[in-house]
Amino acid sequence: MRRLGLLLGAGLLGLAAAGGAWALRHRPIEVPVAREERDVPIRVFGLGTIEAQVASRIGFEVAGTLAEVLVDHGDRVPVGTVLARLAPAAQQARVAKAEAGVQSAEAQQGRVAAAFDRATALAQQKRATSQRRRELASRGTTSPEAAELAETDAVAAAADLALARADLAVARAALADAQAVLLAERTALAKHTLTAPFDAQIIARLREPGTALGPGEAVFGLVAPGSLWALAYVDEGRAGAIREGLAAEVRLRSLPGEVFPGRVVRIGLESDRVTEERRIYVRCLRCPPQPILGEQVQVEVETGRLPAARLVPEAAVEGFDGSSGRVWVIEDGRLRQREVRFMARTLDARLALDPGLPADLPVAARVLTGFREGRAARPAS
Incomplete structure (x- = not known):
C-alpha cells in the first residue's frame, strides 16, 4: 500500500510537471510591438576627413640654391606675397649678357640702316643721271655710250640698295632675337622669386635656406582657408537620398562634444569600386577656429523627416534587402510572419513601416525566444 501511494504521488507530480511545461509552451507570449512616433528625422551617416578644395605644393620653376625663406608654417599670406628667393647672381649675369647683346644688335642695326640710307640716296642719284643721259642722247647732245654707262650705274645702285635692304632686315631680326633672349633671361630671373598664387595659409615649410633645389621641387604647402570642407564616405545603399544643399552636422574627432552645422555642396560622381562608398562634400556654416587637414570627422546628413x-x-x-523584409505580426491572437515594405531607415538602424500596412496590426519590435508560427501572443502593455 505504501509503495502504491508513492507511485501515485510520483505520477501526479509528473502530470503536474507536464501540464506546467505545456502551459508554459502554449500560453500567450507578451510581445513588445512597434509604436507610432511623430516627426522622425531620417539621417545618413558617413566617416571622413577635413580636406581643402584649393590646396597645392609650390616651388620654383628653375633650379638654384634657396637663399631666403620669408614665411613660416601657419602664416596667412595674400596673393602676390613674396615667399622665398633663390640666389640670383648667376642669372643676373645672364641678364647682363643679354642686355649687352641687345645693345650690340641695336648698334649693328643703326650701322646697317645708315648704309641703307646711303644706298637709297645713291640709287636715286644714279636713276636721275641715267634719265638725263637718255634724254641728252635722244637729242644727240651726248653719246649713246655715255647713256648706256649711266644706265648700268643706275642698275648697280639699285642692286646695292636691295642688298642694303636685306642687310637691314637681317639686322632687325638679330635685334628681335637679342630682345627675346633678354626677355627670356629676365623672366628666368623673375622666377627666382616665389610668390603666393592665391590668398593662402602656409601648412608646410618643406625646405630651408642653403638647399639646392631642382625645378618644381616643393618648398611650401598651401591651402585656401575658405576652401576647407569635410569629405565623408557614405555607403551606397544609404546615399541615394542625399542631394546638394541638404543640411548636415559635422563632428570633429578632437571636439566630440561640439556639433558644427554644414551643408552638402558636392556629391562625387564616381563611387569607390572596392568599398562601395560615395564621396560627399560638406561645407561648414560655422567652422571650428582651427581646422586640421586630415582630421577624422563624422558627418550626418538629414535627408528628410x-x-x-x-x-x-x-x-x-x-x-532585409534594403526595401523589404519579413516581420512577426499578431493576427487573431497568433504569431505570423509577413512580408512588408519599408519607406526609410533611421540612423539608429530602425526601419519605418510602409503606411499601407494596417495601423491596427501589431508588429513585433523584438524577436523573443519561442517565436513560431501560430504561437498564441498578445501585445505587451
Missing part, C-alpha cells in the same frame, strides 16, 4: 511612422529595429526583420 517623417510626420509619423512606426519604427521596427532592423534586428527584428528577417531577409
